[in-house]
Amino acid sequence: MKLWGRLLVVALVSVLSTSVLPAFAEDPPPSVAAHTNKSIYVAGQTADVSVTVSNAGASTHLKVVARFANHTSKVLDDTSVYSGTKHYAVYMYIDTKIDVYVADATSPSQTLSLPVRAQLQSAIAGYYQQSGSYAVFATTAHPTFRSDTTPARKYRCIKHEVWRKESTTWKVVGLSACKYENSNGVVTWQWTGKHSSGVHYRVRARFFGDSLNHANSGKFIYFTFK
Incomplete structure (x- = not known):
């Protein structure tokens, strides 16, 4: 009986000792969250890229790299930082990716x-x-349209879309063949043929996308014949 009593005491002391040991949780690793002020841009705009670093501890390493669709890149940041948010202004010219590395990420x-x-x-x-x-054009005139594209890319296809107003509704009546940009991003297109007096038209330049940029359309230009 004395032996069993001693064993019981030892077991009880062991349980109590284990239950009061303090728990030490490891600090969470550094993390990052990046955002932009828009979901899509037009060439010539500037993106505001924000990068928030959390759990940096005393400090952690942050690297931010912009990669462009023409296979070039630019390092925006490569330094030690504390927890907090940093902003980067990135000029939008062609499709871009922003890679963010934190701590020892490869x-x-x-x-x-x-x-x-x-x-x-x-x-x-x-x-x-x-x-x-x-x-307003004379009915015998052949309207000439000039479009400038940014960024300029020689031989890129630009088309012109013509609409006619029928009562109160606009309808597409034609889409030109490709006109190819020169080295300055300029194309000209002339609408030939006969045109009725008093009919209202509008036209816009259209780009359908390529390996560098997403599609876009220019503003409508309104015209008529008399």
Whole structure:
């Protein structure tokens, strides 16, 4: 009986000793969360990229790299940081990816994809007067349209889409063949043929996307014939 009593005491002391040992939790590893101020950009805009580092402890390493669709890249940051948020202004020209590395990561902890639409600006020439928002052409005239694309890319295809107003509804009546950008990103297109007097038209340049930029359309230009 004395032996059993001693064993019971030892077991009880062991349980009590184990139950009061303090638990030590490891600090969570550094983490990162990156965001942009838009989901899609137009060439010429500037993206605001924010990167928030958490659980940095005394400090941790942060590397931010922009990779562009033309296979070039730029290091935006490569330094030791504390927990907090940093901002980077990135000029949007072609499709871009932002890779963010934290601590000792050898592959990106997070990657952001920033699609960039080409920017198209158009003008019209050859009209004899302006009536409100409409350029007015003679019925024998052949309207000429000029479009400038940013970024410029020689031999890139730009088309022109023509709409006609029927009562109160606009309808597409034609899409031109490709006109290819010159080295300055400029194309010109002339609408030939006979045109009825008093009919209202509008036209816009259209780009359908390539390996560098997403598709986009220029603003409508309004015109008529008299």
